[in-house]
């Protein structure tokens with residue numbers, strides 16, 4: 001089976017190991033050096049085809065150093081250019097000497113003023129989905145796994161870390177050696193360089209962050225070791241040795257990225273009250289679903305994300321209790337309903353098994369895979385019982401460890417090993433309607449949250465005229481506040497918005513999730529006093545999950561669109577290419 005997002009032909013010749021030797025040049029915004037690939041030639045083939053995007057290749061050598069003939073093919077939109085290298089059937093290794101482009105999409109170069117420390121530059125990569133090829137020539141498909149090692153040379157005084165065994169101290173010469181002994185797909189290749197510090201969080205966990213942030217991060221993430229222990233209890237051993245989290249500067253476009261051994265995380269989870277750490281449970285859960293058993297192509301994305309959301313909520317339940325994880329599930333249902341509404345209930349993009357033919361997976365793979373996948377797995381759990389489902393999952397992770405999985409294979413396993421053993425389960429679950437059908441099937445599980453029912457009573461009381469300051473909100477968690485804000489009526493007046501702001505100081509909230517919901521309401525109800533906070537928020541961080549809805553909401557009106565353009569002109573240079581691509585689209589921005 002071919003991956004439509006890769007030029008590689010791993011069925012003929014497959015890469016088994018990568019050895020990188022790269023110099024990090026902060027002045028030129030360039031990574032340069034060599035990548036040596038150990039190959040296995042299954043077919044006696046004479047051409048190795050790799051993925052590249054924006055790489056300049058100076059020469060290619062085989063085994064002991066003989067020069068090889070190579071050619072870069074024609075550029076294709078978002079896929080880049082195939083690199084074809086002539087090999088002999090007995091060739092064992094190929095070395096590519098190359099440099100990345102200064103605008104490589106995977107690599108973000110931050111000037112010192114874009115960091116917390118303000119004195120040193122910072123670099124981080126984001127390879128998922130098909131951006132590894134912008135900094136490493138490789139078979140850039142999630143269906144191909146390789147081990148890797150790397151030598152990374154950085155300016156003295158900076159620390160380099162990778163999705164590998166990591167140093168915890170800055171070296172004197174700026175040279176670092178890395179080893180990743182477990183085979184991983186290319187989208188999990190990751191590198192970050194900066195003025196970083198490290199704190200241990202327990203037996204096999206720790207946190208890296210810029211030095212001024214590292215203490216705060218260690219406090220916020222103190223529950224990490226408990227989460228690892230809970231996860232192992234659920235679905236078997238953590239197979240990657242150490243689990244660390246790297247808290248990045250604010251321009252990181254995602255909440256988290258599950259780079260193995262080293263989750264990359266947004267600093268917007270540092271709320272000061274440990275209320276946003278479900279993100280860590282999510283990225284940790286990827287150490288099983290995604291990193292250990294991997295979607296074979298980006299069409300199978302829900303195998304990574306749906307399983308991970310399910311697993312994340314099970315970890316949260318184990319550590320913080322069922323009422324807590326049920327609040328998360330209710331918010332998830334709201335997200336699911338919202339994405340289905342946005343895409344259209346009959347849209348092909350609401351099937352779990354996607355068809356991304358002709359499209360960039362970064363733009364097309366959406367939130368739906370996460371929550372529709374979660375609710376299918378929850379339905380199966382509720383149908384066959386938790387004990388049977390857990391046994392199935394544990395066995396699934398064991399049998400397929402370090403392999404890729406297609407939707408078709410998974411569905412066959414679910415039928416053969418689970419549903420067929422429980423009378424009537426097949427009919428109750430209706431797998432095909434979920435996997436190959438649109439929207440939210442009618443047998444979707446119901447989530448009941450007593451805590452949220454209390455929140456809904458307070459929303460109603462406010463609607464009926466109770467003053468905001470007299471609402472009963474004592475002890476509310478972040479999730480209850482989010483539910484409250486999402487539930488506010490469309491008919492809210494500016495006066496009511498002001499009353500809420502006076503009572504709860506939403507415009508000044510230091511909690512990114514609460515502030516985001518408030519700003520959405522503020523745009524909706526044209527509540528001007530929040531516009532300074534809105535501009536600040538859009539300038540201060542680059543997380544796409546926050547940026548996209550805010551810019552979209554602004555763009556709904558003429559005045560909002562011009563406000564959005566004004567802010568974006570200032571913010572755009574600080575955003576990651578992934579976020580820029582999304583916002584360019586929304587505002588029809590031509591750089």
Ligand SMILES: [Zn+2]
Nearest residue numbers: 282286305308
């Ligand atoms: Zn995920």
